[in-house]
Amino acid sequence: MNIKELAENIGLEKEEYLELVELFVETGKSDMDKLQSAIDEKNVEKVATASHSLKGASGNLGFEEIFEVAKKINDEALEGSLKGTPESAQVLKEKLNAIASLLLPDTNIYIK
Amino acid sequence: MEMKKILVADNHPLMLKYMTNLLEKRGHEVLTAQDGLSALDILNDFIPDIMFIDLIMPNIDGKKLCKIVRRMPALKHSYIVVLSAIAAEELEETANLAEIEADAYIAKGPFDKMGKHILAILNRSDQKASTGHPGEIIGLEDIHSRQITKELLSARRHSKGIMENIDEGIMEIACDARIVYVNSAAVSLSGISEEKLLASNFVNIFHEIQRQELRALLESNKPSLQVFTKDSPALLNGKELELRILPLKEEGRKSIVILKDVTEEKKRDVQIQRALKMETIGTLAGGIAHEFNNLLTGIQGNASLMLLNTVSADPDYKRLKNIEKMVQDGSTLTSQLLGYAREGKYQVRSINPNKLVENTSDTFGRTRKDIAVHKELAGDLFMVEADQGQIEQVLLNLYVNAADAMPGVGSLFLKTTNVTYKDIGTEHHRPKPGNYVKLVVTDTGNGMEEKTRKRIFDPFFTTKEIGQGTGLGLASAYGIIKAHGGYIDVESEKGKGSSFKIYLPAVKAVVRDQGTVIREEHLMGHKTILLVDDEESVREVSQELLETIGYNILTAKDGKEALEVYKKYRDTIDLVLLDMVMPNMGGSKVYDRLKEMNPGVKVLLSSGYSINGEATEIVARGCNGFIQKPFSFKDLSQEIKKILNNGQ
Ligand SMILES: Nc1ncnc2c1ncn2[C@@H]1O[C@H](COP(=O)(O)OP(=O)(O)OP(=O)(O)O)[C@@H](O)[C@H]1O
Ligand SMILES: [Mg+2]
Numbered sequence: 001m002n003i004k005e006l007a008e009n010i011g012l013e014k015e016e017y018l019e020l021v022e023l024f025v026e027t028g029k030s031d032m033d034k035l036q037s038a039i040d041e042k043n044v045e046k047v048a049t050a051s052h053s054l055k056g057a058s059g060n061l062g063f064e065e066i067f068e069v070a071k072k073i074n075d076e077a078l079e080g081s082l083k084g085t086p087e088s089a090q091v092l093k094e095k096l097n098a099i100a101s102l103l104l105p106d107t108n109i110y111i112k
Numbered sequence: 113m114e115m116k117k118i119l120v121a122d123n124h125p126l127m128l129k130y131m132t133n134l135l136e137k138r139g140h141e142v143l144t145a146q147d148g149l150s151a152l153d154i155l156n157d158f159i160p161d162i163m164f165i166d167l168i169m170p171n172i173d174g175k176k177l178c179k180i181v182r183r184m185p186a187l188k189h190s191y192i193v194v195l196s197a198i199a200a201e202e203l204e205e206t207a208n209l210a211e212i213e214a215d216a217y218i219a220k221g222p223f224d225k226m227g228k229h230i231l232a233i234l235n236r237s238d239q240k241a242s243t244g245h246p247g248e249i250i251g252l253e254d255i256h257s258r259q260i261t262k263e264l265l266s267a268r269r270h271s272k273g274i275m276e277n278i279d280e281g282i283m284e285i286a287c288d289a290r291i292v293y294v295n296s297a298a299v300s301l302s303g304i305s306e307e308k309l310l311a312s313n314f315v316n317i318f319h320e321i322q323r324q325e326l327r328a329l330l331e332s333n334k335p336s337l338q339v340f341t342k343d344s345p346a347l348l349n350g351k352e353l354e355l356r357i358l359p360l361k362e363e364g365r366k367s368i369v370i371l372k373d374v375t376e377e378k379k380r381d382v383q384i385q386r387a388l389k390m391e392t393i394g395t396l397a398g399g400i401a402h403e404f405n406n407l408l409t410g411i412q413g414n415a416s417l418m419l420l421n422t423v424s425a426d427p428d429y430k431r432l433k434n435i436e437k438m439v440q441d442g443s444t445l446t447s448q449l450l451g452y453a454r455e456g457k458y459q460v461r462s463i464n465p466n467k468l469v470e471n472t473s474d475t476f477g478r479t480r481k482d483i484a485v486h487k488e489l490a491g492d493l494f495m496v497e498a499d500q501g502q503i504e505q506v507l508l509n510l511y512v513n514a515a516d517a518m519p520g521v522g523s524l525f526l527k528t529t530n531v532t533y534k535d536i537g538t539e540h541h542r543p544k545p546g547n548y549v550k551l552v553v554t555d556t557g558n559g560m561e562e563k564t565r566k567r568i569f570d571p572f573f574t575t576k577e578i579g580q581g582t583g584l585g586l587a588s589a590y591g592i593i594k595a596h597g598g599y600i601d602v603e604s605e606k607g608k609g610s611s612f613k614i615y616l617p618a619v620k621a622v623v624r625d626q627g628t629v630i631r632e633e634h635l636m637g638h639k640t641i642l643l644v645d646d647e648e649s650v651r652e653v654s655q656e657l658l659e660t661i662g663y664n665i666l667t668a669k670d671g672k673e674a675l676e677v678y679k680k681y682r683d684t685i686d687l688v689l690l691d692m693v694m695p696n697m698g699g700s701k702v703y704d705r706l707k708e709m710n711p712g713v714k715v716l717l718s719s720g721y722s723i724n725g726e727a728t729e730i731v732a733r734g735c736n737g738f739i740q741k742p743f744s745f746k747d748l749s750q751e752i753k754k755i756l757n758n759g760q
Contacts, residue, residue, distance in 0.1 A: 011224030
């Protein structure tokens, strides 16, 4: 599927779509940082906030897989659990990186 | 479609960007805000036709933002659209629908679907006047499948529940000192509604004189500050508050403020302080009274001796009588001090308090005919265990004060009732459970100001001219009532009279024999008495007194000597007159040793302190009597005779 089709899927022009994806990856990167440090600190509330942000944005742009993983983390955190979170966070990171390399090959906003 | 002014408040940049693109492309004017507080800033001079508000935002969330906006008259016609995934989730549960004051809701989801709903709303907002009532939910059917469990919601409600139910007020403050969150305790402590508190300046809710300090405090941003403590509390809404300010490290320069109401606690502290002060002064007063009574005993004794050898025609006779009279006055003074020192519980017996009121009011009524005395005495009054003389003294003190407060004319109301401890005013911290007799003395005098009222039980506090009042009347009343396990309280207002209330613990009625009356004459004896006292003057004068009336006297200057003398002459000694307070070996120990030597020993205790715990205990152990210094000639001889006559 090419970029134009992806953009049209959610009713946007290609340029605008790319602009929003870039914003998504940027904020996603900072959300991932927050998520990572929240996991290290075992701070459930912070995990919930960061995953909520990722969930909302991925839902907006129709990134279903990211949405589902972020939602899983968020739901767990709201219940006070961080059991599956480190693994899920790893999956999230990979998917975000995949989107970045696929859709924004010219940028270098990757998540380490 | 005409051009609209639009405000979008959402914390996600992606959402803001998308909305801006979408709406600007169609010719609308769009402003954006990343949190509730900046939205309010924009609303200061931007009146939007439509607002899109995200529910979950930092610094005042969407729900509260709606509430505030709804109360801003300038925004009466603005159309509010709530925009949130959470909105949809919660709205599915419908529980919070009515709480959010918006005109419409759009569930967040993929941009294509959301976009359609947003544009549809734009058209609709034209026709529909803003009502302030919850509108419909749009777009639920398009939302990603979502399994919201009950637990999820209840988990959130749990922590919310804690915040809403703790006693401490909690406020969250943004870096510019504006309030972005308050719990309900904070609302009730401040007496300001949530809508008003949110977005207003934290510093300004406090008393003017404290704002400067608070401002500096917030700006310093040091970790965990507690500058407004119980000793120097912050003033808010007539309350005294302890403030703890906790800067949040992570979120910019926000702070959490914990507010604790210490008004009640401080009141209690004052009560404790007061009790301690009374205690300290009491000890001091007792000590002075003790020394003084020893001196008075010497003076009294010498005067009595001289009187024995003086005929009434002698010019010195009157002077000596005067000395005796003044010693009596001095002794009244010290007995008031001792009363205050709470060492004055002596002859305790069950009495009907009505009788005390009758006795005293009769005496008083005869001396102050200008005052009308009204009595309202309960018929079935409980008995109390009390020292009649002392309680009468308390009542007389109250009457005299009342009379002083009503120069010329006035009424005195005396009332007795049965009450329980629950009826005792709150000023007394936890009265002991049980029944009490309440004695109320009310006057129609000029009353007291708050400032005076607070100090009247302090010893030496008086508003009377020098020479008119000693300021010991109420202090001793306080001590005496306290020593009886009771409470004394006052209610008064300037110009409106005063009402003193005394509560004495009730006992089951047991009427005891009042004791035999002894004829008022010097009672001569022919027995031997061992006189033990560390004060030489007391020893000398007592010896002379007792010898005058026919007793043989042996003396000892301390406990050790007393035991030696007793050992030698135990068969001749009929009675030991024993001072309580002596250096090295006190009266109590001496008494025990004497008792060991001779279980039948007769001992009369004497002390410059009135009977206190220790003396009472010795009497309880079998000691034959107690006499308080300064003793008059008559008292001493009566007391001795009584003991010597007993059991013979
Ligand atoms: N019934 C009352 N009405 C108005 N003020 C009173 C009343 N009773 C006491 N006071 C105030 O309390 C003060 C202290 O009373 P207290 O009986 O302890 O001492 P005093 O009457 O001044 O002196 P003393 O009783 O030793 O002669 C008084 O000086 C007076 O100001
Ligand atoms: Mg007085």
